[in-house]
Amino acid sequence: MSLYIMYFLILITTVLFFIIIKDKRKALKLTGIITLLSAILLVVLTFIIKLIINSSINFINISIITDYLFMKFVYTSLIMFIIGVVEILISKHLYSKKHSENTIAS
Amino acid sequence: MKKTKTIVVIILSILLVGLYTVTSTYSVIIDVIENDGITEIVNEITVRDLLINDDGSYNNTYYTVKEELELTDEEANILMSSVPLNEALKTVLDSIVEYKVHDNTEAKLTNDEIYNLITESILNTDNISDEVKSRVINKSSIYRQDISDYIYDIEVSVLEDKI
Known part of the structure; x- marks a missing residue:
């Protein structure tokens, strides 16, 4: 249930973004950068958590558990990374398209 | 503005x-x-994982078991790699997950069931002397009365409740 609330909050925040920023290409680029940053932050956080768990539990080898969870987080952040890159590429493409249209018009 | x-x-x-x-x-x-990621993780855990640290060095449990069973390094290594023992461990770990995480009281193994698992798996282990086998079985019989309570007293955190 709370996951759906978070999805809803993401949707609302993104819509607000596109309303506040008049240049939609800029808004798309910004959301792309945000997604990229979140993906990087997620990997960094996961790595830190993995280090903390590994250093606090010494009595058995829990690397199987931490590696399993780490890979799940890496897959998630990889998907976010790809989405972010695609968003930035689309915005760049739209910028260049607009630029070439302006050049032809002038 | x-x-x-x-x-x-x-x-x-x-x-x-x-x-x-x-x-x-x-x-x-x-x-x-x-x-069912918990089961997936549990299925990956071996006897060796319970006896070594993250850096690969042997932990205190390894030395306690080795000392108590009077094992040589080679014998300890054979026991850790034993397929029947690792399968028995999986059965026990699955039972712990079922009992503690999924609240399935029927999944709890009794003292006798755990003892039988140990004896059967040690008897089915190859490349180990009969003397070592009998030592393991004798030691298991000493702890037979409270092995189930000991195992199921292991604290299992359920993430679902904390979210």
């Missing part, structure tokens, strides 16, 4: 980064729980 707009965009950006990170973390946890 432009300054206010910039501040709002910065706040929204920070909020969105936080939301993305928290939501993806939460999604991974739900994915692990719902897709």
Whole structure:
């Protein structure tokens, strides 16, 4: 249930973004950068958590558990990374398209 | 006006980064729980994992067991790699997950069942002397009366309850 609330909050925040920023290409680029940053932050956080768990539990080898969870987080952040890159590429493409249209018009 | 707009965009950006990170973390946890990730993890754990640290060195349990069973390094290594013993461990770990995580009281193994698992798996282990086998069985019979209570007293944290 709370996951759906978070999805809803993401949707609302993104819509607000596109309303506040008049240049939609800029808004798309910004959301792309945000997604990229979140993906990087997620990997960094996961790595830190993995280090903390590994250093606090010494009595058995829990690397199987931490590696399993780490890979799940890496897959998630990889998907976010790809989405972010695609968003930035689309915005760049739209910028260049607009630029070439302006050049032809002038 | 432009300054206010910039501040709002910065706040929204920070909020969105936080939301993305928290939501993806939460999604991974739900994915692990719902897709039976706990069983998947448990199936990967071997006897060796319980007797070594993360850096690969042997832990205190290894030396305690080795000393108590009067094992040589080679014998200890054979026992750790034993397929029947590792299968018995999986049975016990699956039972712990069923009992503690899924609240299935029928999954709990009795003292005798655990003792039988140990004896059967040690008897089916190849490349180990009969003397070592009998030592393991004798030691198991000493702890037979409270082995089940000991195993099921292991604290298992259920992430689902904490979310």
